[in-house]
Structures are given as C-alpha cells and as structure tokens.
Amino acid sequence: MFFxxxxxxxxxxxxxxxxxITSMEAETxxxxxxxxxxxxxxxxxxxxxxxxxxxxxxxxxDSTGSxxxxxxxxxxxxxxGTLDNLNFFYFPNLIWLQLRNNSLYGHIPxxxxxxxxxxxxxxxxxxxxxxxxxxxxxxxxxxLISLESNEISGPIPRDIASLSSVSNIGFHGNYLSxxxxxxxxxxxxxxxxxxxxxxxxxxIPKQVGMLRSLYLLDISGNSLINRFYSNIYRKLDLExxxxxxxxxxxxxxxxxxxxxxxxxxxxxxxxxxxxxxCHGGQLIRLGVVNNSLTGLIPSSLRDCKSLIRARxxxxxxxxxxxxxxxxxxxxxxxxxxxxxxxGQLSPKWGQCPHLTNLLISNNNISGKIPFELANATQLGExxxxxxxxxxxxxxxxxxxxxxxxxxxxxxxxxxxIPSEIGLLFNLEQLNLASNNLSxxxxDQLGNCLKLFHxxxxxxxxxxxxxxxxxxxxxxxxxxxxxxxxxxxxxxxxGKLKSLDILNLSHxxxxxxIPKxxxxxxxxxIVNISYNQLEGPIPDLKAFHEAxxxxxxxxxxxxxxxxxxxxxxxxxxxxxxxxxGIKVILLTILPIxxxxxxxxxxxxSFNTCCKKTPTRKSETREESHGDIFTVLGFDGRxxxxxxxxxxxxxxxNYQCSGxxxxxxxxxxxxxxxxxxxxxxxxxxxxxxNNLKAFESEIVALLEIxxxxxxxxxxxxxxxxxxxxxxxxxEKGSLRMVLSNIEQAKELDWTKRLNVVKGLAxxxxxxxxxxxxxxxxxxxxSNNVLLASDFEARVSDFGTARVLKPDSSNWTSLAGTYGxxxxxxxxxxxxxxxCDVYSFGVVTIEVFMGKHPGDLLSYLSSSTPVPNDQHVLxxxxxxxxxxxxxxxxxxxxxxxxxxxxxCLNGNxxxxxxxxxxxxxxxxxxxxxxxxxxxxKLGEVLGHVVSNG
Ligand SMILES: *[C@@H]1O[C@H](CO)[C@@H](O)[C@H](O)[C@H]1NC(C)=O
Ligand SMILES: *[C@@H]1O[C@H](CO)[C@@H](O)[C@H](O)[C@H]1NC(C)=O
Ligand SMILES: *[C@@H]1O[C@H](CO)[C@@H](O)[C@H](O)[C@H]1NC(C)=O
Ligand SMILES: *[C@@H]1O[C@H](CO)[C@@H](O)[C@H](O)[C@H]1NC(C)=O
Ligand SMILES: *[C@@H]1O[C@H](CO)[C@@H](O)[C@H](O)[C@H]1NC(C)=O
Numbered sequence: 001m002f003f004x005x006x007x008x009x010x011x012x013x014x015x016x017x018x019x020x021i022t023s024m025e026a027e028t029x030x031x032x033x034x035x036x037x038x039x040x041x042x043x044x045x046x047x048x049x050x051x052x053x054x055x056x057x058x059x060x061x062d063s064t065g066s067x068x069x070x071x072x073x074x075x076x077x078x079x080x081g082t083l084d085n086l087n088f089f090y091f092p093n094l095i096w097l098q099l100r101n102n103s104l105y106g107h108i109p110x111x112x113x114x115x116x117x118x119x120x121x122x123x124x125x126x127x128x129x130x131x132x133x134x135x136x137x138x139x140x141x142x143x144l145i146s147l148e149s150n151e152i153s154g155p156i157p158r159d160i161a162s163l164s165s166v167s168n169i170g171f172h173g174n175y176l177s178x179x180x181x182x183x184x185x186x187x188x189x190x191x192x193x194x195x196x197x198x199x200x201x202x203x204i205p206k207q208v209g210m211l212r213s214l215y216l217l218d219i220s221g222n223s224l225i226n227r228f229y230s231n232i233y234r235k236l237d238l239e240x241x242x243x244x245x246x247x248x249x250x251x252x253x254x255x256x257x258x259x260x261x262x263x264x265x266x267x268x269x270x271x272x273x274x275x276x277x278c279h280g281g282q283l284i285r286l287g288v289v290n291n292s293l294t295g296l297i298p299s300s301l302r303d304c305k306s307l308i309r310a311r312x313x314x315x316x317x318x319x320x321x322x323x324x325x326x327x328x329x330x331x332x333x334x335x336x337x338x339x340x341x342x343g344q345l346s347p348k349w350g351q352c353p354h355l356t357n358l359l360i361s362n363n364n365i366s367g368k369i370p371f372e373l374a375n376a377t378q379l380g381e382x383x384x385x386x387x388x389x390x391x392x393x394x395x396x397x398x399x400x401x402x403x404x405x406x407x408x409x410x411x412x413x414x415x416x417i418p419s420e421i422g423l424l425f426n427l428e429q430l431n432l433a434s435n436n437l438s439x440x441x442x443d444q445l446g447n448c449l450k451l452f453h454x455x456x457x458x459x460x461x462x463x464x465x466x467x468x469x470x471x472x473x474x475x476x477x478x479x480x481x482x483x484x485x486x487x488x489x490x491x492x493x494g495k496l497k498s499l500d501i502l503n504l505s506h507x508x509x510x511x512x513i514p515k516x517x518x519x520x521x522x523x524x525i526v527n528i529s530y531n532q533l534e535g536p537i538p539d540l541k542a543f544h545e546a547x548x549x550x551x552x553x554x555x556x557x558x559x560x561x562x563x564x565x566x567x568x569x570x571x572x573x574x575x576x577x578x579x580g581i582k583v584i585l586l587t588i589l590p591i592x593x594x595x596x597x598x599x600x601x602x603x604s605f606n607t608c609c610k611k612t613p614t615r616k617s618e619t620r621e622e623s624h625g626d627i628f629t630v631l632g633f634d635g636r637x638x639x640x641x642x643x644x645x646x647x648x649x650x651x652n653y654q655c656s657g658x659x660x661x662x663x664x665x666x667x668x669x670x671x672x673x674x675x676x677x678x679x680x681x682x683x684x685x686x687x688n689n690l691k692a693f694e695s696e697i698v699a700l701l702e703i704x705x706x707x708x709x710x711x712x713x714x715x716x717x718x719x720x721x722x723x724x725x726x727x728x729e730k731g732s733l734r735m736v737l738s739n740i741e742q743a744k745e746l747d748w749t750k751r752l753n754v755v756k757g758l759a760x761x762x763x764x765x766x767x768x769x770x771x772x773x774x775x776x777x778x779x780s781n782n783v784l785l786a787s788d789f790e791a792r793v794s795d796f797g798t799a800r801v802l803k804p805d806s807s808n809w810t811s812l813a814g815t816y817g818x819x820x821x822x823x824x825x826x827x828x829x830x831x832x833c834d835v836y837s838f839g840v841v842t843i844e845v846f847m848g849k850h851p852g853d854l855l856s857y858l859s860s861s862t863p864v865p866n867d868q869h870v871l872x873x874x875x876x877x878x879x880x881x882x883x884x885x886x887x888x889x890x891x892x893x894x895x896x897x898x899x900x901c902l903n904g905n906x907x908x909x910x911x912x913x914x915x916x917x918x919x920x921x922x923x924x925x926x927x928x929x930x931x932x933x934k935l936g937e938v939l940g941h942v943v944s945n946g
Pocket of ligand 1: 038
C-alpha cells in the first residue's frame with residue numbers, strides 16, 4: 001500500500017517535470033521495480049532515490065534525459081524477477097543493457113527487438129529460460145550479445161546473421177540445440193563465438209572457418225566478458241574457437257588458421273585436424289579430447305612454439321610420435337593417450353622446461369625412456385602405460401622432484417626398479433605393474449611419504465618385502481601380487497593404518513600373518529592367495545569376509561573365513577591368552593594415558609591461568625600455553641610464529657567463519673597453515689570439556705588420511721586457544737559450488753571423486769579405529785577441496801567438543817539442513833547421523849546446491865505424485881553439461897547410494913563401509929537412457945519407510 005502510494009507520487013512528480021519519453025522511461029522502470037520480489041524492491045528502493053531517474057544507481061541518461069545505459073550487475077544474485085514489465089518499447093535510446101549475474105528468470109521478452117540502438121546486451125549468469133526470441137535479430141547495432149549460463153533452450157535463431165555489427169556472441173552454458181546456422185559465416189565482424197556447453201548438433205559450418213576476424217572464446221565465460229569490457233570498440237586480433245561439449249559431428253573445416261584457443265573436445269568429430277592449425281604461430285590451447293579424429297598430427301603443430309596445453313586424448317591419431325612433435329618452450333600439458341601413435345619417445349620432451357604432464361598411455365610407442373626426460377624438471381605426471389616400451393627405467397627420473405604420478409604399467413621394462421625412485425618425495429601413485437622387472441623392491445620406496453597407490457604386480461620381483469615400505473604411511477592400495485617374493489610379511493605393516501586394499505597373492509611368502517595386522521581396521525579388500533602362509537588369519541572383517549579365492553592355496557591358514565579350518569585348540573588357547581593381555585592393555589593404557597595428559601594439562605593450565613595478560617609486550621612471555629605438537633613443529637615456537645604470522649589474529653589474515661574463525665598463517669619455515677581460533681564461548685566450553693577434548697585431539701593428531709585435513713597441533717592459552725591445520729587450497733565445497741567458474745571446473749568426474757573421498761574419510765573414521773569417531777557436523781562447509789579438487793574433511797571429532805551442551809546439544813551440534821531427522825526426537829548421535837549428512841552433501845554435490853525441498857519430500861512418506869515425473873537430468877547441476885558414458889552410470893549409482901543414506905530410519909541406512917564399497921564397484925549399465933531416468937526411479941525403494 002505504502003509502496004503503491006510511493007510509486008504514484010514519484011511518477012506523477014516525474015510526469016510533471018519531464019518530457020514524455022523520459023517520463024515513460026521513469027514510469028516503466030518503477031513498474032519493473034514493482035514487479036520484483038520484495039527483497040529486490042527493498043534493494044532498489046535504496047538505490048533508486050530521488051525523483052530524477054537519471055540519477056539512480058545503474059541508470060545513465062543522455063543530455064536530453066533519455067536512458068542510454070541500464071547496468072545492474074554489481075549487486076550479484078540479488079535481483080529476483082523477470083523482464084516482463086520492463087517494456088523496452090519505451091527505451092528508444094538505450095545502447096547498453098547489462099543485467100549480468102542476478103537471479104532473473106522467465107523468457108527474454110520479444111519486445112527486446114525495439115532496442116534499435118542497443119550495442120551491448122549482457123544477460124549472462126541468470127536463470128532465463130525459453131527460446132532466444134527471433135526479434136533479437138532486429139538489433140542491428142548490437143556488437144556484443146552474451147546470454148551465457150542461463151537455461152535457454154531451442155535453436156540459435158536462423159536470422160542471426162542480421163546482427164550485422166556483432167563481434168561477440170556468447171551462448172556458453174545453456175541448452176541450445178540444433179545446428180550452428182551457417183549464416184554465421186556472414187558476420188564479418190565476428191571475433192568471438194562461444195557456443196560451448198550446449199546441446200548443439202550437426203556439423204561445424206564451413207562458413208565459420210571463413211570468418212577472418214574470428215577470435216572466439218574461452219571455457220571460463222568470464223574472461224571473455226571481462227576482456228570485452230575493455231576492448232569493446234577495439235578490433236580484436238586474437239582468434240579463439242570454443243565449441244567443446246556439444247554433439248557436433250563431421251569434419252573440422254580446414255579453413256581455420258590463426259587461432260589461439262581451439263577447443264572442440266567431447267563432440268563426435270571425425271577426420272583429421274586442420275593442416276594449418278598453428279599456421280599463424282599463435283596457438284596456445286588445443287583441446288580435441290574424446291572425438292573420433294584420425295590421421296597425422298598437422299605439421300604446423302610440430303613447430304608451434306606458442307603451445308601451452310594440448311589435449312588430444314581419446315582419438316585415433318596416428319603417425320610417428322618422434323617426428324610429430326617438436327620442442328615447446330612453453331608447453332605445460334600434453335595428453336596423447338588413447339591414440340594410435342607409434343615410434344619412440346623423443347629426448348626432446350626433456351627440453352620443455354615447463355612441462356608438468358606428459359601423457360602418452362595406450363598407444364604403440366616402443367624403444368626406451370630417454371634419460372634426458374629428467375631435464376623436464378617440472379614434470380609431475382608421466383603416464384606411459386600400455387605401450388611397448390623396453391629397457392630399464394632410467395635412474396635419472398629420480399631427479400624429477402615434482403613427480404606425483406609415475407605410471408609405467410603394461411610395457412616390457414626390464415632390470416631393477418631404480419632405488420632413485422625413493423627420491424621422489426612427492427610421489428603419490430606409482431604403477432609399474434605388468435612389466436618384466438626383476439630384482440628386489442627397493443627399500444627407498446618407504447621414503448615416499450605421500451605414496452598412496454603402489455602397484456608392482458605382475459613382474460618377476462624377488463627377495464623379501466622390505467619392512468621399510470611400511471614407512472610410506474599414506475599407502476591406501478598396495479599390490480605386490482604375481483611376483484616371486486619370498487620370506488614373511490613384515491610385522492611393520494601394522495603401521496599402514498590407511499591401507500584399504502592389499503594384494504600379496506601369487507608370491508612365495510611364508511610364515512604367519514603378523515599380529516600387527518589386527519590394527520588395520522580400514523582394510524577392506526585383501527588377497528593373500530597362492531603363497532605359503534600359515535597360522536591364524538587376522539581378526540579383521542576384511543579377512544573374515546574374504547572369499548575363498550582370496551585366501552586359497554596357502555600352506556595352513558586357519559580361522560573364521562570361508563573355506564578355512566577353524567584354528568586348532570592350542571592356537572585358540574594362545575589366542576585367548578593374547579586377548580587377555582590385550583584387554584588389560586586396552587583398559588590400562590587409556591587410563592594411564594589420560595591421567596598423564598590430564599596431569600600435564602592441569603598443571604600447565606594452572607600456570608597459564610595465573611597470569612592475566614595486560615600489555616601487548618608481555619604476549620611473548622605469556623605465550624606458553626598447552627601445546628601439542630606433531631610433524632616436527634616445536635609447539636612453543638609454533639604458537640609464537642602463529643601469533644606473529646597473523647599479527648595477533650588481525651582480521652587481515654582471516655579467511656572464513658564457521659564456528660571459530662580461520663586464519664591463514666605463513667610460518668617462517670615457509671609452510672602455510674590454517675589456524676582456527678576458538679571463540680571465547682567455545683573456549684569456556686573447551687575448558688569444561690578439556691578431558692573429552694584432549695583425548696580426541698591426541699587421536700586426531702595421529703590420523704593421516706588423504707581425505708582428512710591433517711591437524712598439526714592444538715594450543716590452549718588464556719588469551720586464545722586455537723587449532724592448527726593443514727591449509728586446504730580451494731576452500732570449502734560450499735564455496736566452490738557457489739562460484740560459477742569453479743563449479744564448472746568441478747566436472748562430473750571430479751564431483752564423483754569428491755563424494756568418494758568424503759566416503760573414504762568417513763568410512764575410515766567410523767571403521768578404521770577401535771572406537772568409531774563420529775564427525776557430527778558433515779556439511780558442505782566442512783568438506784574442503786585441495787588444489788586437485790580432492791576432498792578433505794575438516795573438523796573431524798571437534799564438532800562434538802566445539803558445539804556441546806550437556807542438556808540440549810542436539811540443537812547446537814550439526815548444521816541445519818544436514819542433521820538426521822531422528823535427532824529431532826532422540827539424543828542418539830552415532831555414525832548413522834554422519835551417514836545421513838553424507839547423503840545430503842552428496843546430493844548437494846550433484847545438484848550444485850543444497851537439496852532443500854527435495855529432502856522434505858524424501859522424509860514425507862507419501863510421495864507427491866508430480867514429483868514422480870521429475871527427471872533426474874533436470875535436478876542435477878545445470879551449469880555442467882549432462883554427464884556422459886562412465887560418469888553417467890557412476891552418477892546414477894552415487895545418487896542411489898545417497899538416497900539410501902537419507903533413509904528416515906537410521907537402521908536402514910547403509911554403513912559408510914558399505915557406501916565406499918558400492919561406490920568403488922564398477923557401475924551397472926543403465927537400463928534406460930540417462931535423460932529419461934526419473935527421480936522416483938532412483939529413490940523408489942527408499943521413500944517407503946519413513
Ligand atoms: C511482499 O510485500 C507485500 C506488500 O508489502 C506483502 O503483502 C507480501 O506478503 C510480501 N511477500 C513476502 C514473500 O514477504
Ligand atoms: C554503462 O554503465 C556501466 C556501469 O556504469 C559502464 O561500465 C559502461 O561503460 C557504461 N556504458 C557506456 C556505453 O557508457
Ligand atoms: C595471425 O595473427 C597475427 C596477430 O594478429 C598476425 O600477426 C599474423 O600475421 C596472422 N597470421 C596469419 C597467417 O594470418
Ligand atoms: C640437462 O640439463 C643439464 C643442466 O641444465 C645440462 O647440463 C644437460 O646437458 C642437459 N641434458 C640434456 C640431455 O639436455
Ligand atoms: C565368524 O565370522 C562371522 C562374520 O564375521 C561372524 O558372524 C561369526 O560370528 C564368526 N564366528 C565365530 C565362531 O567367531
């Protein structure tokens with residue numbers, strides 16, 4: 001009511017004081033404003049103040065008072081409404097319309113065709129749907145049109161060529177279908193054409209190749225737009241082409257010649273690459289992954305010094321690889337895997353000083369690995385698997401300190417494994433399987449502290465298993481099967497707490513399985529068949545539940561597992577004797593341990609708390625709180641360093657909230673860590689719960705898992721208590737998903753990997769310890785992503801201590817939207833609450849946002865009939881193009897699993913161990929095409945029990 005009066009007063013005022021055109025403009029703007037959602041109206045009321053609309057924020061007029069520019073983009077995501085009430089008929093002088101990055105929806109109105117003077121139209125990053133109105137072709141003055149990242153469907157208007165002045169077309173990230181109109185070839189000023197991530201099909205019209213000034217676009221739509229702002233009236237001289245992720249077929253026209261970006265990945269293109277692809281010597285990025293391209297590599301590529309990234313994987317290119325490629329001073333990434341290249345690996349790759357990834361697996365290359373490769377010092381990934389390489393693995397590779405993935409399986413390498421591999425301290429994956437390697441397993445592999453995947457199977461390695469391997473404590477998967485290894489299994493294997501898969505089968509190992517195996521609670525899959533092992537199997541689920549094939553053909557194994565004899569009486573005696581000792585130890589050790597800790601803590605608290613901090617200069621002196629230290633830090637120093645590095649917790653170093661504030665601190669050692677400062681409130685809680693906390697902290701400090709944020713230490717001090725963690729580069733999953741560019745980079749495969757990582761972490765914490773450690777607050781805020789988008793769960797075990805309240809903590813622990821429904825009526829917090837939250841986060845990962853209403857739908861036992869027809873493809877994140885082939889199947893599996901985790905009855909939810917198993921199995925083929933799967937089909941069996 002008040003608002004209406006306001007509008008009337010305003011508009012009558014405007015009418016009385018202005019010319020007819022401008023009064024209509026003002027009136028239309030107000031009408032538009034009135035059509036918005038309340039929050040937007042409130043916002044606009046604060047921006048559009050006064051009676052002269054030419055002075056309103058985001059509105060510019062010419063000298064006659066007529067609107068020329070409407071730019072409302074700085075207020076990202078806040079405009080919620082449609083364009084229906086912005087009648088463009090009343091804006092005859094508008095040249096610039098920019099509404100980028102809001103929440104506008106509905107159709108693009110056809111009356112947009114009235115904007116005959118419009119030069120710049122940017123509606124990108126909204127939720128517009130429907131077709132592109134053909135009236136858009138009436139905009140004869142238009143130079144830029146960006147509709148990027150909306151939900152626009154239908155064809156590209158056939159008449160697009162009547163936009164005779166247009167230089168930039170950006171339709172990236174919509175649902176456009178049909179062919180690229182060949183008339184685009186008549187747009188002589190076109191310099192950027194970005195049609196990536198749509199559903200276009202048909203072939204690339206030849207005419208596109210004739211566009212002499214074509215510069216075209218980029219994956220990250222943003223850079224296109226940004227670049228354009230500064231260049232709008234300048235002739236662009238670059239050339240780019242981005243048509244990736246469509247369903248384009250046919251040959252690539254041979255006419256392209258001077259591109260910097262050339263992106264056609266994931267289409268169905270056939271035929272050869274254009275011969276003069278790098279003719280102009282400007283090509284920086286080449287991407288043609290997963291097409292069916294054939295023929296030789298164009299000779300222009302050999303001398304293409306400008307090349308930085310070249311991805312040609314998954315085609316049928318052929319030719320001699322040593323002739324086809326030259327020396328590239330700038331090259332960072334080259335992927336040639338899954339093609340038909342032959343010939344030898346050239347030593348010239350060693351002269352690419354910036355090369356980080358060299359991937360040539362699954363080709364027919366032969367000869368030796370040239371030792372000169374070691375001069376490519378930045379190399380982090382070398383994948384030469386499944387070729388016909390021979391000779392020894394050059395020891396020079398030990399110089400490649402950045403190497404994290406060395407994959408040489410499926411060749412004919414011979415000789416010993418060079419001990420220099422132990423110098424690769426960044427190594428995470430080493431696969432030398434299926435070669436003819438002989439000699440011992442080098443002791444030095446134990447130096448690779450980041451190694452989590454080691455596969456030396458199917459060689460003729462001899463000697464014993466070096467006990468030093470157990471120093472590689474990150475190991476999750478260890479496969480030494482099908483060799484000629486002798487001797488016993490080292491006792492030290494008990495240290496490999498992260499071990500998930502262990503295969504020692506088909507060797508000549510003897511003796512009994514060390515008792516220390518009983519500590520490997522995370523072990524999930526084991527195979528020790530075809531050895532000469534004897535004695536009891538470890539008391540682990542992985543062994544009890546192993547199939548006979550995984551244990552068969554040993555000397556005399558016994559115990560509770562399929563196909564094994566129970567252990568005979570004498571050993572059962574030993575067993576129970578052992579257990580007796582264990583029980584005593586289990587009871588005594590923790591009590592003793594806690595007593596010591598409590599004593600230490602109490603003592604130091606007393607000393608600390610006596611002093612009250614008064615002046616800043618005293619900080620140093622006082623700073624001797626209780627500091628647990630690990631990983632070689634001196635606790636006291638760590639404390640001082642952190643105070644210094646954060647300038648006593650200055651907001652300049654603050655990253656983000658949560659409970660507790662996170663700071664980034666660069667230590668003098670060069671290491672950068674995350675410091676979580678506990679709020680005063682939590683501090684008090686902490687002191688009350690110190691006893692509970694300290695034991696958890698001690699446990700947490702010891703945890704090393706690839707998917708769990710490493711905690712380095714904890715410091716309690718009267719002035720400030722804080723936790724010190726590994727800094728995880730990309731921040732929280734929530735942040736990544738809410739950032740449009742990062743969300744796009746987080747493609748389906750990476751998202752599946754995030755879900756698997758989260759499942760691994762939870763499974764490890766729930767099942768890898770004698771007492772399950774429950775997180776209690778799994779949410780997308782607590783799942784952090786490392787630079788490679790690997791998931792790292794943070795705040796494990798601390799949620800309970802940081803959000804406790806003895807009587808009513810259920811309202812405090814956990815994050816709204818992720819809490820299992822049973823917590824509303826029980827106080828029981830167990831693993832199954834984490835399982836539920838895992839389900840929510842998984843759905844969130846695939847939808848790109850919190851599932852919100854979908855959850856309430858799940859928990860209501862009567863499904864809403866309409867929702868039965870919702871298609872899965874319409875629910876998943878629209879910012880990515882739909883998943884394909886493998887990802888498609890895995891996605892369906894993961895979503896089914898997630899829905900099972902959301903079961904209202906905690907008893908019917910799977911355990912995290914079952915979840916990891918389900919996610920690591922090969923997914924079943926889909927029974928119907930992905931695009932036709934209904935939401936109801938994937939959750940059908942779950943909904944029934946409420
Ligand atoms: C928006 O504002 C109108 C009038 O002020 C009010 O009647 C309506 O309930 C509001 N809507 C919402 C969703 O707050
Ligand atoms: C329109 O306004 C925006 C924001 O003030 C500005 O960046 C842009 O350059 C303006 N366009 C013209 C043509 O003046
Ligand atoms: C390619 O573009 C660059 C920069 O605009 C220009 O100098 C060069 O002559 C062009 N090459 C060809 C073959 O058109
Ligand atoms: C590798 O680099 C070193 C040092 O830069 C140089 O001395 C050596 O000749 C290079 N080797 C090859 C084969 O290029
Ligand atoms: C043998 O193992 C199974 C599965 O772990 C278990 O259910 C069963 O109780 C065990 N039997 C004995 C005698 O320990």
